[in-house]
Amino acid sequence: IxxxxxxxxxxxxxxxxxxxxxxxxxxxxxxxxxxxxxxxFLYQDIALQSTESNKTYPKESTASSRKLDEPHHALLLRTFFESSDLSALVKSLSFRRISPESAMPKNILAFTPNLTTIHYDYFVIRNEDCVNQINAYSLSTALRQVRNTLKHLKITYKADENYSNLELYTYSHGHCSLATMSRLEILEIPLNILLDYGPEKAPRLADVLPRGLIRFGFVPDPWNRGYRRLQQWWDVNSIEPVWDLIVGFVDRGKWKEIVPDLK
Known part of the structure; x- marks a missing residue:
């Protein structure tokens, strides 16, 4: 005892x-x-934390979840590969300070058949050689592995100090379609990841949102502070193209045909 x-x-x-x-x-x-x-109790809520960050990255409380640092990620993946009983226990995953280039989220999702909640928290690094962009197309593909169970998806990011306000639109590439996520009810996502970095390339909201959505919102960008920042962020000279995307979705209640349960 x-x-x-x-x-x-x-x-x-x-x-x-x-x-x-x-x-x-x-x-x-x-x-x-x-x-x-x-x-x-041990496996239902897991936070995977990357070491790729700088001193300015805010620390978050992980008291309610099992926190695993990067050296343990491969061990967890091997455990899930060897034991479907354990991987089936996972209900919630948080990928904290994750590099956009990391294959870990996609690999983990392949072994979580009962996953209901995901939080992607990206850390985008810029140096003299390259920018590790968030590939929204790849993200959409990875999420299809849990399209029949996922209910809550949250995506956030922080860029390092080498980014200027005028370069922020380059942190992501493509758009993340979630139309096949049949169980998704809550979506919190940055504008650029859902709809690409410019209104001229953006798909219709009706084409990327799942039908069962109940709550939906754009996650505030750390540098987006009103109209002027939005212009810089999406690299446009007018707010009108952005506004047209929203109006085309909500005008005359059109959104009710696409997401009838949206609150």
Whole structure:
């Protein structure tokens, strides 16, 4: 029993609430019961954190999730590959400070058949040689692996100090169509990732949004502060092309035909 006393308080609470007192003295039954009751607690909410960041990147609380740093990502992937029972327990994934070039999110999604929530938190780095852009087309392809289970998708990003305000539109490429995400209900996404970096290339909102959407919003860009910043961000001289995209979606209640449950 002594090792049980060294468990985190949250797990001890789970043990106490699920195990009968007489079972604790039986090691085999205790181990089986511990696996049944604690594994969902350990695997249902996982945060994968990259080391590719700088000192200006804000720290976020991960108290409610199991946080794994980069050296453990490959171990987690191997665990999921070897045990479908464990990978099936994962309900929520957060990719924090993830590089747009990382293949880890796509690889992990291949082993999460019951995933309902994802938060992509990109960190875009610019140096003298290249810019690691977010490929919205590839992102859309990766998300199709969980199109029948995902209910909440949030995408955010932060660029490093080498970006100027006038270069921000270059951090992403292409648009991220989510029309095949049959279970998606909540979407929080930057404008550029959903609709590309210019209104002349943007698809119609009706062509990229899933029908079952209930809540939808554009995630504020760190440098987007009103009309002037929006012009710079989308590299346009007028707000009219951006406004036309929105009006074409909401005019005369057209949105109700595409996303009838949107609040």
């Amino acid at each position: 002594s090792p049980l006393l060294n468990l985190p308080q949250e797990l001890k609470d789970v043990v106490v609430s699920h195990l009968r007192r007489e079972d604790i003295a039986r090691l085999r039954r205790t181990c089986r019961s511990l696996g049944t009751t604690t594994l969902p």
